[in-house]
Amino acid sequence: MNHFNINNKVQPVQPRKNQKLNNPGSKGNLQGQSFQGVLEKTLDQEVKFSKHANKRIHQRDVNVSPKDLKRIESGIDRASQKGIKETLILMDNRAFIASVDNRTIITASAKDELKEAVFTNIDGAVIV
Template sequence: MNNIINQFSSIEQLTDRYLNQNKSQNTANDSVSFEDILKQKQQTGIKFSKHATARLGQRNINLSADQSARLEKGVSEAENKGVNESLVLVDDLAFIVNVPNRTVVTAMDQTENKSNVFTNIDGAVIM
């Protein structure tokens, strides 16, 4: 008992050390959900709105790692120029992006946009 008394200056330190030890061990063993990982990854780059995600699925658009990197670079370039709503063209894909939020609002390929008219944008980036 003397060893415990000499190591801790208060009962709070003692209880924190021995009673909360199980809590810290349990949280270390908890698994991280896919949703948490996805949110973390999206915070570092570009987010896709629900609408854009639905359009990607409906139109069978799959971004390669290279295309995704170029999209992110295009958004950064638009941001540097002070653009708010941008059209970012990557290969045959078109993305409308809310630049301040770094969020893709919608996505399409060339077959979907027959008129080649984009509205409500104040800048375009071709990658």
């Protein structure tokens, strides 16, 4: 605990009640997390595409612009806030399945494949 000196009396420095100790540039409270955990969380902020997803994107001619990528990132962030682990992200006429914890797109589909589609192994959906 840090201390400061007033009139030669040592006083402990304590946060105000109900004050969170956050790192100003980070998301969420990092107190009590290991350095490795904080590092991994920081490095994993970018959305990745699995080999399977990349293959499907090319096969199905699914276009993903930088603006679309930001929307996908937002969807993953929203899913994470709700505790979703595997999410369906619906965006315009496209669908993406993502692993929220890994911030990885697992597969992608476009217009024609969405008709009468069944999505399994998800525990939530986000529309962006």
